[in-house]
Amino acid sequence: MKMHDVVIIGAGPAGLSAAIQCRTYDLSVVVIDEFPKAGGRLLGQLHEEPNGEWWNGIKESNLLIEEAENLKTDIRLGVSVHHVERLENHYVVHTNTEHVAAKTVLIATGAAESAAPIPGWTLPGVMSIGAAQVMTNVHRVSVGEKGIVVGVNVLSAAIARELQLAGVDLHSMALPATNVVSEDQSNPRAVMERLVRIAHLAPSKFIQFGSKFATFEFVRNIALNFYPKDGIKMWDMPIHLRKAIKEINGTDRVESVTMVDVTPDGDIIRNTERTIEVDFVCIAGGLYPLGELAAVVGCPFEYNEALGGHVPIHNEAMETPIDGVYVAGNITGIESAKVAREQGKVAGLSIVKALTDNAEVAEKVDAAITNVQQTRDEATIQFHPEINEGRATISASFEQLIK
Amino acid sequence: MTKRIIDHPVLGTIENERTVTFTFDGKTYEGYERDTIASALLANDVRTIRRHEATGNPRSIYCNIGHCFECRCTVNDVSNIRACLTLIEENMVVKSGDVQPDPLNPNNEGPLPRTYEEYAERKAGDTDENA
Ligand SMILES: Cc1cc2nc3c(=O)[nH]c(=O)nc-3n(C[C@H](O)[C@H](O)[C@H](O)COP(=O)(O)OP(=O)(O)OC[C@H]3O[C@@H](n4cnc5c(N)ncnc54)[C@H](O)[C@@H]3O)c2cc1C
Ligand code: FES
Numbered sequence: 001m002k003m004h005d006v007v008i009i010g011a012g013p014a015g016l017s018a019a020i021q022c023r024t025y026d027l028s029v030v031v032i033d034e035f036p037k038a039g040g041r042l043l044g045q046l047h048e049e050p051n052g053e054w055w056n057g058i059k060e061s062n063l064l065i066e067e068a069e070n071l072k073t074d075i076r077l078g079v080s081v082h083h084v085e086r087l088e089n090h091y092v093v094h095t096n097t098e099h100v101a102a103k104t105v106l107i108a109t110g111a112a113e114s115a116a117p118i119p120g121w122t123l124p125g126v127m128s129i130g131a132a133q134v135m136t137n138v139h140r141v142s143v144g145e146k147g148i149v150v151g152v153n154v155l156s157a158a159i160a161r162e163l164q165l166a167g168v169d170l171h172s173m174a175l176p177a178t179n180v181v182s183e184d185q186s187n188p189r190a191v192m193e194r195l196v197r198i199a200h201l202a203p204s205k206f207i208q209f210g211s212k213f214a215t216f217e218f219v220r221n222i223a224l225n226f227y228p229k230d231g232i233k234m235w236d237m238p239i240h241l242r243k244a245i246k247e248i249n250g251t252d253r254v255e256s257v258t259m260v261d262v263t264p265d266g267d268i269i270r271n272t273e274r275t276i277e278v279d280f281v282c283i284a285g286g287l288y289p290l291g292e293l294a295a296v297v298g299c300p301f302e303y304n305e306a307l308g309g310h311v312p313i314h315n316e317a318m319e320t321p322i323d324g325v326y327v328a329g330n331i332t333g334i335e336s337a338k339v340a341r342e343q344g345k346v347a348g349l350s351i352v353k354a355l356t357d358n359a360e361v362a363e364k365v366d367a368a369i370t371n372v373q374q375t376r377d378e379a380t381i382q383f384h385p386e387i388n389e390g391r392a393t394i395s396a397s398f399e400q401l402i403k
Numbered sequence: 404m405t406k407r408i409i410d411h412p413v414l415g416t417i418e419n420e421r422t423v424t425f426t427f428d429g430k431t432y433e434g435y436e437r438d439t440i441a442s443a444l445l446a447n448d449v450r451t452i453r454r455h456e457a458t459g460n461p462r463s464i465y466c467n468i469g470h471c472f473e474c475r476c477t478v479n480d481v482s483n484i485r486a487c488l489t490l491i492e493e494n495m496v497v498k499s500g501d502v503q504p505d506p507l508n509p510n511n512e513g514p515l516p517r518t519y520e521e522y523a524e525r526k527a528g529d530t531d532e533n534a
Contacts, residue, residue: 034469036439036490041468046413054413078488080469112470122473124450124463131467131487139442140417142406166408252461253450290470 001101004028006351007093009081009293010108012040013337014329014344016064018106021348023071025356030100031073032093034080037138038065040110041330042337044133046162049380057137057337064341084297084325091297091324103355104324105297106347109290110340111308111330116151116176116185116285120248120257129284133159136166144280148257149173150245151284152191154383159282161235170237171276174259176283177244178266185285187266188224188241194385196220224264244268248281257281287334287383297325302397306390307333308383315398316369318347326351333390334383335376342372406446425495440486440497441467441474452476452486453500457508475500 006022008015011033022029037043039061047055068075083094084105093100113128120126125144127135129151132143146169149160160173175191176182184190224241231238246268247258261272288309295301299312299320311332314320318328328347329340346368353361376387384390410416420435427444434443441464444452451461452474465473467487474486477498486497504515516522 034488036488037437056413058414078490080488113466122455122460122462124452124461127464128466131464134467135442135445136408137414139438139446140408140411140414141442141446142408143445165413166411168408253463 001092001099003090004030004100004102005355006030006104006106007032007091007100007102008106008108009033009084009093010040010110010329010331011035011038011075011077012108012110012329013042013060013064013341014110014331014347015040015106015108016061016068017341017344018108018326018328018348018351019068019073019075020064020071021345022351023068023073025352025358025361027352027355029073030102031068031075032079032081032095032100033075033077036078037061038068038075038077041130042340044130044137044162045337046137046165047158047381048161055380060337081293084293086297086322104326104351106318106326106328106351107294107297107312107331108327108329108340108344108347109293109331111287111334112290114285114288116283117181118150118176118179118245118248118283120250120254121281121283123248123250123254124252125250125254125280126248127280127282129156129159129282132168132280132282133162136163136168140166142166142168143282144254144278145169146171146278147280147282148245148276148278149282149284150176150257151185151286152239152241153194153284153286154381155287156282156284157234157239158381159284160237163282164235164237171278172231172238172240172243174240175244175262175266176285177246177260177262177268186244186262188227188262188264189220189266192220192224192241221264227264245281246273249275254279254281287330289331289333291331294320294325294327294331298322299325299327300401302394304333304390304394306384306386307394311394313394313397313401315395316346316372317350317365318343319350319398321398321401324354333387333394335387336379336381336383338375339372339379342368342375346372406448423491423493425491425493425497427497428499434491438491440476440478440484440489440491440495442487443491444486451499454502456500456503457505459502 005027008031019031042057042061045057079095085092091105148171178186227242231240244262245257246260249256256275256277261269294312301310318326326347328343349365422433432447450463465471469488475483478484
């Protein structure tokens with residue numbers, strides 16, 4: 001088996017930009033991704049930035065792919081990694097087609113969507129909001145004639161807009177009705193609180209949506225108590241915080257949903273059921289870091305709400321406590337693709353630093369770390385208001401561990 | 404009926420896509436060269452990709468990016484392939500997942516042979532048909 005310098009798992013913005021750094025210093029690199037096209041979740045993204053320019057994920061991905069290809073990077077697509085084995089002084093990455101050996105491993109597997117199950121959610125035509133994003137913007141197939149978005153958060157609002165842009169008709173956005181698994185996704189107060197605290201960092205129209213509720217709690221309470229029956233419109237689409245979807249109906253595919261009114265605390269108001277005809281439903285339960293492979297190789301984890309869930313412990317240089325294992329991108333916490341890309345650069349340079357004795361690289365790592373923070377501060381899309389605190393906690397945990 | 408988004412105000416127009424022909428449960432469909440099985444089927448308005456192994460309920464894609472395994476199907480005789488990650492190829496043979504026999508439920512034996520004799524019998528039948 002050939003011994004590579006690094007195997008990078010995930011060809012999203014983090015993995016690709018790490019690969020570019022490693023190849024710039026001529027390391028032998030293998031990038032593995034199970035999706036048939038490189039770019040990760042960046043591929044589906046399409047946001048209008050506050051300055052009116054479009055963040056076009058396909059274009060951004062192509063820039064990274066081109067740069068990686070110019071550096072003759074070995075990118076293997078359609079290959080799934082299911083195990084990372086730690087041996088004496090190297091790693092073996094197990095995939096569905098081959099085993100790849102390397103001195104170091106970078107795990108850049110990104111994020112996954114949390115489910116917000118409601119009765120009927122296994123019917124064909126029900127999908128996660130991210131599924132609709134990829135179908136619409138990457139595959140260019142319409143997910144249906146008329147749909148509804150269940151779950152109100154920054155990501156679902158952004159993607160609802162993307163569906164609209166592509167000419168896909170949406171009835172509205174509403175909350176999932178309270179059930180044993182829905183947690184605070186069904187609580188209008190919690191949902192509004194999160195929207196307001198994040199609104200100033202979200203795509204342009206969302207700012208106006210968020211600012212309607214102001215930051216004072218009593219204003220928010222009034223807003224929820226007198227929430228308009230027709231919802232508050234964003235891009236002409238009603239967003240409901242006092243209506244929830246209780247059930248999805250149909251025999252062989254989605255035919256309708258049952259909508260109910262809810263109190264400001266999310267309790268269902270009796271006898272308010274009505275049926276809305278739709279042929280698809282997008283469920284938006286939020287994102288969490290996809291960390292299994294880091295767990296398999298033995299990385300310690302920490303639950304960190306601001307970062308989106310359980311994350312492998314790591315430092316700002318993207319090192320984990322396990323020698324030779326690095327992480328970058330959304331596996332370290334849910335943030336925008338721009339942040340993931342900068343983190344990838346840090347990880348790539350850290351690997352170069354560890355494997356070569358090139359004095360200039362150490363300085364470059366530090367500069368790249370500064371860049372990550374700057375990109376975070378300037379982010380136009382943010383998933384959690386306490387991201388900086390979350391980052392500080394995880395770095396502290398790393399220091400604690402290696403002491 | 405095609406459900407393609409041909410024109411897009413920001414992403415532009417799709418033009419000159421090469422088409423690829425494949426079969427799903429014996430029926431022939433066309434998709435574009437860069438389609439996954441899932442996107443090609445949806446473009447043809449086919450939503451159900453498999454039947455639940457125990458209940459027989461229809462299932463389709465859920466995550467569309469390889470995480471949930473809801474879209475598993477059989478491709479060129481290899482089972483449990485994720486339709487959302489697999490590109491279509493010319494003459495690819497795709498089959499939806501079937502109900503499986505349930506050892507705890509005698510009413511649900513599914514389509515699989517129960518004994519070796521039954522298997523051999525069916526196999527012989529298959530070859531006769533193909534001959
Ligand atoms: C469905 C979804 C939609 C999103 N939409 C937006 C959005 O609109 N705007 C926004 O700012 N952010 C969005 N995000 C957040 C997104 O995670 C970041 O913007 C960014 O793409 C993260 O980059 P990354 O490189 O860390 O991971 P990703 O871009 O997710 O790339 C990770 C790659 O790793 C691959 N991979 C994972 N596990 C394996 C394995 N076991 N074997 C092989 N390959 C594997 C995946 O196929 C993927 O290509 C979305 C996230 C998800 C999950
Ligand atoms: S739809 Fe989730 S794995 Fe294919």
